Amino acid sequence: MQEFISQYFDVGFMIDHFDEVLEGFWLTVQLSIVAGVLSLIWGLILAQLRQLPGRGFLPVRFATIAYIDVFRGVPLLIMILLISGSIPSLQFLPEWLRIPQWFGKPDNFWFGVFAITITYGAYMAEVYRSGIEAVPRGQMEAARSLGMSHRQAMRNVILPQAVRKVFAPLLNDFIALMKDTTLVSAIALSEVALVGRDLQSDALNSSALTLGAIMFLVVTLPLARLVDKLISREQGRFTRGAPRVEAL
Amino acid sequence: MGGGPMVRLENIHKRFGKLEVLRGIDLDISQGEVVCVLGPSGSGKSTLLRCVNLLEPPEQGEIFIEDRDICKGAGSAAGEAGWELNFVRQRVGIVFQQFNLFPHKTALENVTMAPEKVLDKPAEETREKATRLLERVGLADKLNEYPERLSGGQQQRVAIARALAMDPHVMLFDEVTSALDPELVKEVLDVMRELANEGMTMIVVTHELGFAREVGDKVIFMDEGKIVEQGKPADVLDNPREERTKKFLGLVLER
Numbered sequence: 001m002q003e004f005i006s007q008y009f010d011v012g013f014m015i016d017h018f019d020e021v022l023e024g025f026w027l028t029v030q031l032s033i034v035a036g037v038l039s040l041i042w043g044l045i046l047a048q049l050r051q052l053p054g055r056g057f058l059p060v061r062f063a064t065i066a067y068i069d070v071f072r073g074v075p076l077l078i079m080i081l082l083i084s085g086s087i088p089s090l091q092f093l094p095e096w097l098r099i100p101q102w103f104g105k106p107d108n109f110w111f112g113v114f115a116i117t118i119t120y121g122a123y124m125a126e127v128y129r130s131g132i133e134a135v136p137r138g139q140m141e142a143a144r145s146l147g148m149s150h151r152q153a154m155r156n157v158i159l160p161q162a163v164r165k166v167f168a169p170l171l172n173d174f175i176a177l178m179k180d181t182t183l184v185s186a187i188a189l190s191e192v193a194l195v196g197r198d199l200q201s202d203a204l205n206s207s208a209l210t211l212g213a214i215m216f217l218v219v220t221l222p223l224a225r226l227v228d229k230l231i232s233r234e235q236g237r238f239t240r241g242a243p244r245v246e247a248l
Numbered sequence: 249m250g251g252g253p254m255v256r257l258e259n260i261h262k263r264f265g266k267l268e269v270l271r272g273i274d275l276d277i278s279q280g281e282v283v284c285v286l287g288p289s290g291s292g293k294s295t296l297l298r299c300v301n302l303l304e305p306p307e308q309g310e311i312f313i314e315d316r317d318i319c320k321g322a323g324s325a326a327g328e329a330g331w332e333l334n335f336v337r338q339r340v341g342i343v344f345q346q347f348n349l350f351p352h353k354t355a356l357e358n359v360t361m362a363p364e365k366v367l368d369k370p371a372e373e374t375r376e377k378a379t380r381l382l383e384r385v386g387l388a389d390k391l392n393e394y395p396e397r398l399s400g401g402q403q404q405r406v407a408i409a410r411a412l413a414m415d416p417h418v419m420l421f422d423e424v425t426s427a428l429d430p431e432l433v434k435e436v437l438d439v440m441r442e443l444a445n446e447g448m449t450m451i452v453v454t455h456e457l458g459f460a461r462e463v464g465d466k467v468i469f470m471d472e473g474k475i476v477e478q479g480k481p482a483d484v485l486d487n488p489r490e491e492r493t494k495k496f497l498g499l500v501l502e503r
Binding site for chain 2: 139157
């Protein structure tokens with residue numbers, strides 16, 4: 001028991017290395033926020049491309065569905081390795097793209113952001129789609145019958161309702177995304193998992209990783225509670241505020 | 249506008265898969281006329297109405313609004329691409345059975361949205377007009393309420409004001425009182441009656457025989473995708489010639 005505690009919960013070790021771990025976690029947070037925001041935007045774009053009406057947009061819809069299927073099916077770790085391993089060798093790309101170092105962040109930070117955005121954009125597109133499809137058909141009809149274009153109707157009528165419906169599931173995806181940023185440790189970005197792992201192999205003690213896990217919980221637990229709250233509020237709204245069944 | 253009718257339908261056909269919902273509809277509606285469409289469910293009356301503003305594109309036939317052919321080349325994608333939906337949707341307003349108000353907007357915002365976004369009218373002007381319209385349908389005190397806080401009858405009156413905000417020349421009403429509690433039906437019919445008295449051209453799909461008799465200039469009875477009988481309300485409702493009309497009216501009056 002004593003061994004177990006000293007391996008995982010060595011408080012002295014945690015205090016000694018707190019600053020390093022916190023610095024790693026801060027990078028994790030930055031990675032999560034940048035990739036999270038980009039995924040939210042990219043997912044919304046994909047969801048809208050998927051909903052474009054008419055025969056003319058059939059190829060666009062088809063390509064979008066193919067994209068979403070492929071990137072939901074490929075492991076994020078493989079995406080990270082594919083992007084970071086070979087993008088720098090693609091000589092036809094401009095240097096700012098081959099070796100991105102925007103906002104003072106190293107290229108492996110941005111490769112991680114790309115890989116996460118590409119993958120989570122596909123997940124989030126599906127979440128948005130479920131929200132768009134949950135908006136009753138009559139809403140689009142009413143908007144179109146008032147002379148709005150498909151685009152105007154989407155923007156002013158459908159999406160505001162859809163986003164409200166999917167706020168909780170999107171937040172859930174964000175929590176998953178945040179945890180998955182640890183995979184970027186595979187390409188030597190000193191985020192919290194890599195910092196913890198280096199300390200683990202140096203000192204043969206896992207307490208720094210435990211500390212990293214605790215830092216995650218400090219962020220993810222309140223978010224998870226918030227998701228629960230939002231879901232129950234949405235359900236309450238549905239039973240209280242919605243039109244009665246006979247009116248539907 | 250020439251001397252022709254406000255709305256003219258010529259040989260309209262529409263099918264959903266194998267089911268032929270409209271099987272050749274011809275109809276002229278002159279300016280200011282109120283046409284009430286009756287018929288059993290599945291007779292195609294709602295589909296007909298939705299064809300007039302191209303919410304359901306007809307597959308064959310022609311529709312003229314103020315002498316303008318609005319569905320040239322019906323049935324082909326190339327033809328549909330040339331349709332002037334903007335002209336149609338601004339000339340023709342529709343009110344639905346389920347109201348279809350925008351739940352995330354207040355009553356006032358429901359009415360101002362289309363003029364603002366589609367016609368690019370300044371916010372002040374649309375607000376003022378929307379306020380007038382909502383007063384006209386008796387909802388001056390509900391401007392800032394959200395739809396979920398309004399009764400069915402109030403929601404439907406907001407929906408009428410919303411359609412009127414685009415200054416339509418023709419109004420379509422698709423069983424607008426069918427989803428309402430009985431005590432709320434009258435307030436909606438009163439608004440429609442007033443609109444008719446002011447000279448609005450209206451096509452009204454309804455089961456309210458009293459309304460058809462009192463307000464309608466013409467009653468049409470539809471069954472199986474065709475117009476079975478049409479004429480003055482008193483003639484069709486009191487002395488129907490066709491067996492199917494008699495049977496239907498018998499069933500409605502039995503209720």
